[in-house]
Amino acid sequence: MTPPSAATPSDIAELSRCTAVFLPGDPARTGRVAFWRPDGATPSGPATGSTEELTVAVPADGTDDGPHDGLTGPGPTSPGPTGPGVETHTVRALVLPLGEALPVLTRARARAAQSGPGQCDPATAFWGAAAVLALQLAARGRLLPGLSATDHDAWRVGPLTPDDLTRVRELAAAMPPTAHATPLPVSGPVLLPEPERHLRAFLDAVADGLPRSPAAALASGGPAFAAPAPRRLPEQRAWAADVAAGHDAGVRLSIRIELLHGVGGNGKADGPRFRAVLQLHSLSDPALVADAADVWAGTSPITPALGPRARMDALLTLRRAARAWAPLTPLLSAAVPDALDLADEEVTELLGSAAGALDAAGVQVHWPRELARGLTARAVIGPDGEDETDETQDDAGPRFPAFLSADALLRFSWRFAVGDQELTRAELDGLAEASRPVVRLRDQWVLLDPEAARRVRDRQDRKLTPADALGAVLTGRTEADGTDVEVRATGWLEALRDHLADPEGTAGAQRAPVPQPSALAATLRDYQLRGLDWLVRMTSIGLGGCLADDMGLGKTITLIALHLHRMGIPEASGPTLVVCPTSLMGNWRREIERFAPGTPVRRYHGSARSLDNLDDGEFVLTTYGTMRLDAQRLAEAGPWGMVVADEAQHVKNPFSATARQLRTIGAKARVALSGTPIENNLSELWAILDWTTPGVLGTHGAFRRRYAQAVESGSDPEAAVRLAKLVRPFLLRRRKSDPGIAPELPPKTETDRAVALTKEQAGLYEAVVREILAEISGTGGLVRRGLIVKLLTGLKQICNHPAQYLKEDRPVVPGRSGKLELLDELLDTILAEGASVLVFTQYVQMARILEGHLAARGVPAQLLHGGTPVARREEMVRRFQDGEVPVFLLSLKAAGTGLNLTRAGHVVHYDRWWNPAVEAQATDRAYRIGQTQPVQVHRIIAEGTVEDRIAAMLTRKRELADAVLGSGEGALTELTDSELAELVELRGTER
Structure with missing residues (x-):
């Protein structure tokens, strides 16, 4: 044009x-x-x-x-x-x-x-x-x-x-x-x-x-239909007619199948015969319909509504339909294209692929209402043996076979129905052996493809592993031979499904809840008792689970109570192996000694680590790094009564060496503890639950295909519903904000504090943007992604302090950073009130700059980072909790989980992490059970910079239900040049 x-x-x-x-x-x-x-x-x-x-x-x-x-x-x-x-x-x-x-x-x-x-x-x-x-x-x-x-x-x-x-x-x-x-x-x-x-x-x-x-x-590939200049194409007339067939019509065609009953030469009724009758529908009002015979004869009352071109339009559409299904071809040469008799094989075709081909051509097929159509399948999964239904029950509820035992295979069988009538095997055999597509069954004619019935009949019953079976009955659907079918459970599997459908046992179940162990030197809160009850129910039947309560709600004490409970059950007893981050080993030991006095506990860590003479009731604490190195020794030291993965997001990558080695350690029960089971995508949830209960979510590829991709993209809301049904029994999550969970927690106030860049910061910022954007332009692939990460990291460091970006050995700190000036003001106010504060930064180098600056100002402070030895960490936590040091500088990754720092009434996030869940975990070091004072959270943001846009992104992420499904920094590496320039542009904030 x-x-x-x-x-x-x-x-x-x-x-x-x-x-x-x-x-x-x-x-x-x-x-x-x-x-x-x-x-x-x-x-x-x-x-x-x-x-x-x-x-x-x-x-x-x-x-x-x-x-x-x-x-x-x-x-x-x-x-x-x-x-x-x-x-x-x-x-x-x-x-x-x-x-x-x-x-x-x-x-x-x-x-x-x-x-x-x-x-x-x-x-x-x-x-x-x-x-x-x-x-x-x-x-x-x-x-x-x-x-x-x-x-x-x-x-x-x-x-x-x-x-x-x-x-x-x-x-x-x-x-x-x-x-x-x-x-x-x-x-x-x-x-x-x-x-x-x-x-x-x-x-x-x-x-x-x-x-x-x-x-x-x-x-x-040529000028025809592409160039403005006209081109004559008379040789394409037939093709143009084919394209036009039916598309320009003012009518739509359909085929009505009629059932004709006749009498044979022997005087007995023959089986029914079929006839296809051509119908015309008004395109503007589909309710107006007439037989082609009446339209051609001019006797239909709706003929005027079909328009003067109705016959021609119908023939054009019929020509298109005949190309999709050849038996319609004779109607094209008929004086009146009204109807044709159908052979049995043509009826069978209409029951199969021909109907879809005609529908694509704009022609629908309507079958008689008196015919029962379609053979529906339903899968029935249950114990191997019709009479194997364990309905026995004690005070703790129904008892089930050890679910993960190797011999607990379940039978997968089929039930078939016509309409709402289930068929016997003999009736199914009769349908499969029929020679015609219509069969008399239970006083009605049944229309079906005999070959399809034979394929159904010949499907052999097969066995399923318990995990596959449980996943099917929880969602009520499964895939069989590429077809999605309904699933019904029988026997104890049906009882198990109902048992798991209410994780906290709040749906009026008659069984008595699990009491608090007498050896526990504490009183569990109601929600902690419900969590203990859930863990006992899951582990007693060989299933694992993930306790995903908010940080500070007492996951550790709940797990200690579970250990004490299992000590009294011979078939469940055995030592408990706890795998946790290095920074949490001391906390675990103190909690065990406090709440389970007399329970043996050892650290399996350091050069002198040993697994000799393990006691059945013992706790063994180790780190993810040690577990990865000694997985074989730990596996051979079993059998473990229970293996616990604390802060289980450390194994969120199922292909990492840590995750693979953890899977090699056998146990009677597996429990994951994590406040954030999903930090970036649903594959992390799969990795955790596939460790606690292998196979229940299917393979990783099948999980991504059936659930994760649809849920993360928002393309299939039903996929989220199915996934929730499947996951709910295996993941128990309570939040501090839930009614009745932690009513005594004081209020928490979160404030974003914007600061302007200094002239030095603004100059550096703009220079880096110009330089690296010029490098990025024209690049692609990994090189481009690497440059974008370099750009974003550099800009965030400049926003923190020029000395961090310039990597100065002996920096002059005061007067060069708007953030630092605001931090000084905040600390002056907080310390004047006699309060304590946590200061988080994702950069150890920035933390060291702050440590030196505060020392020069005479502010008592201490720094904890990833290289801090375990004993030193524990001493630092004690000193802070005792009020000896009011300012605690912490590396976000090293100290963002597990620590109990309720002395703090203020939390400062000096810079922003890409994931709001990680920031929330860090805040929860102070805002947790045991906190008695209001908590103020201060997030420092460099105004008008990339940090401003990150803050907006994190606000959107926090609004997502339950978990973060974004990909953080990784997503930003896919921005176009213009999008990236807009993200990092400095917008008039220099002082």
Whole structure:
């Protein structure tokens, strides 16, 4: 299409007050729009337009009402001067090619909508609305290739939906008389274009021009249907007819299958025969339907509603349908294409792929209501043996087989039904052996594909592992031979499903809850007792689970209580191995000694570590690093009564060496503890639960395909529902904000504190942006991603302090960072109140700068980071909790989990991490059970920088339900150059 018009605002204002009329062309894209003034003056406009004389039919009095009605009438054309007060005139008009006229028309319509009808001629406003409709149809891909009346290549709008047709007809009905006031080029009386046909010509003209761009020929492989210049293609007439078949029809076809009963030569009733009857439906009103025989005979009362082209439209659609299913071909040569008798094999085809092919061609198949259709399958999963249903029960509830035992295979069998009637095996055999697609069963005719019935009948019962079976019955669906089928549980598996459906046992179950162990030197809260009860139920039947309570709600004491409970059960007893981050080993030991006095506990860590003489009731504490090195020794030291993964997000990558080695250590029960089971994506949840209960979520690939991709993208809301059903029994999560969980917790206030950069920071920031953006431009792949990470890291360091980015050995610290100045002010206020504070930064180097700066100011402070020895960490925690050191500087990764630092009434995040869940964990070092004072959280943000945009991103992430599904820094490496420049641009914040 011709490039857009360069019409100026004054041109558009002038042409808006002119009367516009569409002048069709062949091919359609050569159509033009003429603008003329009722006063006879010559319009002005873009220089690309041409001034021509134009004959128009107008009311004699020059008005737009009354006499104009004489210009229109019924039928494809309308008489002109025969109406009273109507006459033809020759006017001077500005004629624009359609491509240049489109922006003028659309802007004129917008002008009329904004400024009122007086600012735009009704005809021009009408063609503006028509232009918008044409562009909307093209944007939806409603374009069809074909040939014009002179065999030129041409696009047109189509196929149109019933809603599209309604819009076209309503718009055509609103066409002002002057919008189609150019007489048709015929001899005799003056005739004007019929409104709907004239509007369709305009829509086709727009559609014909839009796909023709300079690059279109390269994409299509040739100039046909791509270049603006017309090309005659008479040899493509047959192809064009095939494309048009059915698409331009005003009717839709369907096939009604009739069931015919006859009597054979022996006087007995034969089996039923089938007949296909052709039906026509109105496209504008699908409720209007008639048999083809009645339409051809002209006896159907709805024939006028189908339009004068109903027969031709039906034949075009039938031709298209016959290409999809050959048995319809004889109808094309019939005098009346009304019906045909069907052979059994043709009925079978319609039961299979033929119905889908016809539906794709726009023809639906309707079967008789008296036929029972379709064989439905349902999978039944249960114990291997019809009578194996363990309904025994004690005070703790129903008892189940050891679920993860190797011999606990379950039978997977099929149940088949026709309608709502389940079939016996004998009845299924009868359907499978039938020679016809219709069989008499239970006093009704059943329609089915015998071959499909044979395939169903021949499926052998198969065995499932307990984990696969449980996953199927929890969701109620499974895949079998590539088909999604309903699942029903039987026997103890059914009881187990109901048992697991209520993780906290709050649904009125009759069994007694598990009491608190007498050896526990503490009183568990109600929600902790429910958590203990859940863990006991899961581990007693060989299942694992993830206790995912918020930080500070007492996961450690709940696990200690579980250990004490299992010590009294011979089949569950054995030492408990706790794998945790190095920084938490001391906390675990103190908690065990405090709440389970007398329980042996050892550290399996350091050069002198040993597993000799393990006691059944002993706790063994080790780190993820030691476990990875000594996995074989730990596995051989078993059998472990229980293995616990604390802060289990450390094994969120299932392919890491740590995760793989952890899986090699066998145990009677596996429990994961994590406040954030999902930090970035659902694969992390799979990794944790596939360790606690192997196989219950399926393979990693199947999990990504069936659940994770759909949930993370939001493309399938039902996938999230199915996943919730599957995960809920294995993951117990309570939040501090949940009713009744921690009502005694004091309030927490979170504040974002914006600071301006210093001149030095602003200069560095802009220089780094210019330099690295120049490097990034033109790069791709890993190189580009690496440069983006380098850019983001550098900018965040500059926002912290220039000395951090410049890596100065002996920096001059004061006066160079807006953040540092605000931190000094905050600390002065906090210390004056006698309070204590935690200061988190993700950079150890920045923490060291702060440590030196505070020492120079005489502020008592201490620094904990990843290299701090375990004994030193524990001493630092004690000193802070005892009030000896009021300022605790902490590395976010090293100290963001596990520590109990309730002495702090303030938490400062000096810089921002990409994941709000990680920041929340760090805050929970202070805001946890045992905290008695209000907690103030201060997040320092460099205003107008990348940190500002990160803060907005984190706010959006926190709004996601339950977990973070973004990909943090990784997602930013995929930004385009312009998006990246916008992200890092410094926006006027220098002081």
